[in-house]
Amino acid sequence: MAGLTTDWALAWVRGSAAVVGEHRAELSALDREIGDGDHGENLDRGFKAVLAKLDAAPPSTPGGVLKLVATTLISTVGGASGPLLGTAYLKAAGAVGDATELDSAAVVALLTAARDGVVLRGKAAPGDKTMIDAWTPAVDAAAAAAEAGEEPAAVLAAAADAAEQGAVATEPLVAHKGRASYLGERAIGHRDPGAQSSALQLRAAAEAAA
Amino acid sequence: MAGLTTDWALAWVRGSAAVVGEHRAELSALDREIGDGDHGENLDRGFKAVLAKLDAAPPSTPGGVLKLVATTLISTVGGASGPLLGTAYLKAAGAVGDATELDSAAVVALLTAARDGVVLRGKAAPGDKTMIDAWTPAVDAAAAAAEAGEEPAAVLAAAADAAEQGAVATEPLVAHKGRASYLGERAIGHRDPGAQSSALQLRAAAEAAA
């Protein structure tokens, strides 16, 4: 079995940039319902900057790609999602180190580190109606798939499926973190934009591996 | 033939107050089209104050009534119409002096002095799309009726008819005085609010005499 390479990482990031661009207005609209309406704009600004940097000097390892995404998101996104997602990619980069090929275990480690990075910065628990509610089921599903001996592509596909379900599952929740927490009961019935955008990125990861 | 008495003057003023109150919104709406939308509000405030003063200490001559109207309008209306109409009533009061009964000639003198008062303060000429375009035809029609030997009531009815036609005739005009003059050609097609309110007051004068 062939592990995931730098090409996969590059394809993932380009895929994320494309899908965030496509769903920019939709993500901002979700954020308008229970936040301040900028989430799509924020991520799109960040991933456009990532693309520009990738084109300028493409890194040579998956970890290098993830680190470039991390630093670029941190320095261009702002808001809550910038430091949170930035930290996710930074910790993910740390988890894969200098590896040039990632097997299923490495993919799980990557996802786990990313999720832990978000928790480290944002202190959200599952059920708080944040991006954690996409990342945590994704990590669990990925771990189960890897445990079951699945290849990296299938591990990522399981993660993406779980993240999407996790994003949908934020709808009935009251929020306990982020701007949506200001709304109390009024947040019920709306999907968390950060969970949605996280699911989009994980789907891009799976498709890049497929 | 019996001349017009203080009772007529009181009835006129009460009639004006009533009709201005009824048409308050309409006058302001006319003013909104080509001015600043306050003409009905302004006159209504003024005539309400007039009523309060009349009730407190009713004057004993037509001239006294007109003078009370003049000073009250000047001190409560503001805007362009306050000093202009105030001066009209002030000059009218001067023209009738201490007379207790007004014959047709006195009525013509009253209306002429009122019109001249507006011209003195406002320097408008006929056709400038102002209240002058109601007062001037009213004065002319009153003079013709008096000349023809009509009684005061008929003189006032002729004045009121002419004032109403004069107000309607302001519609196609470009304005040369007042706020409507700022609009240039855009004033065309709208009736001058001051001409309209003047016609209402003259109709009240005629009805008080009828």
Place this chain on the structure above:
Amino acid sequence: MKKLIRDPQTVVADALAGVAQAHQGLLRVQADPPVIVRADAPLRGKVGLVSGGGSGHEPLHGGFVGYGMLDAAVPGAVFTSPTPDPILEATKAVDGGAGVLHIVKNYTGDVLNFETAADLAAAEDVQVETVVVDDDVAVKDSLYTAGRRGVAGTVLVEKIAGAAAERGDDLASVAAIARRVNENVRSMGVALTAPIVPHAGTPSFDISDHEIEIGIGIHGEPGRERIEWEPVDGIVRRLLEPVLEDLPFTSSDDVLLFVNGMGGTPLIELYIVFDAAAQLLGDRNIHIARSLVGSYVTSLDMQGCSITLLKLDDEMKALWDAPVQTAALRWGR
């Protein structure tokens, strides 16, 4: 209509009560008739400055009462010039024996009511001079109009004349500098929306989501021309070019650039307008020596702005820089 008001009939009185509470020590506010007077007026030997006009233009004029600017302001009903009585009262309240300057925006109602008040003051031996401000180039000044309107330039007249009075100039000199400012100041405005007058409850004119009104006044009067919305540079050119041509302002002039908000437009947009205007002035080598940005002469909740240019000489610069201590304009003290 949604507004932060108690009742359309009491808007002016209620706002004055707030002014009185918020600026104790600076102002004395009288309720009936409504007059705002500098706390330490009358000042013996100082020329008194009185301005006024319809309400709805806040902070004009009450926000400019204080050290180095106005001695009194007379607020009329919303968009309606005050009557002579309160103007007379204000005039007498600020007369310190050196006479009083009336600063009047050029509207028929304002001119007539201040005229009557000045006559009444003269009858009581108060010397009054009147300066009529007419800076709005959107209106042609001709025999066939009521003349140009007084708009945002009024603030500059009040500040500079106020500084002249504060340094001890006599009535004729204060009037002369006020007239000199008026002769050198030009303005023009744009509306994106119409104001909602409280007693009317509906917008003063109808305008669609993609149209703007060029050459508007400050009373919800429709403007000269309605056009499709366009980006700020085009709008600013439409305002600034007539202003520049009218004086005219020419290369190497020193100017004060004043971008004024109409009440419903936030500061962030006014700064963008300032940038666009500065670029146009730069192209013509006109030098922005002083500047003012903010909502100082408003039209209730109307969205839009006006651009005012004042050609400065050295004396005007010094008087502009002189200390001022009012609710809305304050520096040096």
Place this chain on the structure above:
Amino acid sequence: MKKLIRDPQTVVADALAGVAQAHQGLLRVQADPPVIVRADAPLRGKVGLVSGGGSGHEPLHGGFVGYGMLDAAVPGAVFTSPTPDPILEATKAVDGGAGVLHIVKNYTGDVLNFETAADLAAAEDVQVETVVVDDDVAVKDSLYTAGRRGVAGTVLVEKIAGAAAERGDDLASVAAIARRVNENVRSMGVALTAPIVPHAGTPSFDISDHEIEIGIGIHGEPGRERIEWEPVDGIVRRLLEPVLEDLPFTSSDDVLLFVNGMGGTPLIELYIVFDAAAQLLGDRNIHIARSLVGSYVTSLDMQGCSITLLKLDDEMKALWDAPVQTAALRWGR
């Protein structure tokens, strides 16, 4: 969408260019990354004050940079906290060797980005203290929320801490007074309309002609509760009572009453709100010792206001009265 802008993408940059032009001599404005710095920074031995946050709240924070208040402001994209890089840059630009205080409004994004910048600054041997402002009582401060938001009270923290820094207090003392102000200040806001974010082009929430939103923030977030419009006294009671109860403010307290406009509400309405608030405070024998009325912490073109109360002690009063010279707040100099 009609706005006085060039392009939704360049709103912040264009406004900054206007700020730079309008306040030469007072400010240095850097375009990329966007930072507004006091012209004479860094001041040797003086604690530097840096604040920042999303744009769209003007004059906050750039309008408060200058003598006696902030040393630098870091504007993010509209309603989006700035990233760490410009915060770091501003921090280094104002460090005069006495350390830098970060004044941060309590939003997850602001807190995280300032936190990262502070870490980076520490790595470059700049001493940084952080004060998080969270004055908005509309949001319950509990384990189950992101905590109370920082809103208009931020201006009071910046003014008073700025005066402390200007008189020479050290970093720990400036941070302590900033925290003391934050502990004694409470705010709550109402929206009559929703702001239109330039890149969105449509209102951030839908609200009918007869409804208002109580307990809103300054980013177009919906509030806690939507009710039918009512006259000002009822609205003010809904804002002021939670404010009063939260601290609590009690009889014979000396307070600063700050009525803040949200960007689209004219001054005349803010004074009416002030009057209504003053009446309620009078009923409770709470004494308005200082006041501020105006649009200082805005939410683009949103109509509405917030009411802020600060319980004053003698030191806060002296620091509030101390000279300040910024674009938006100026006295004594």
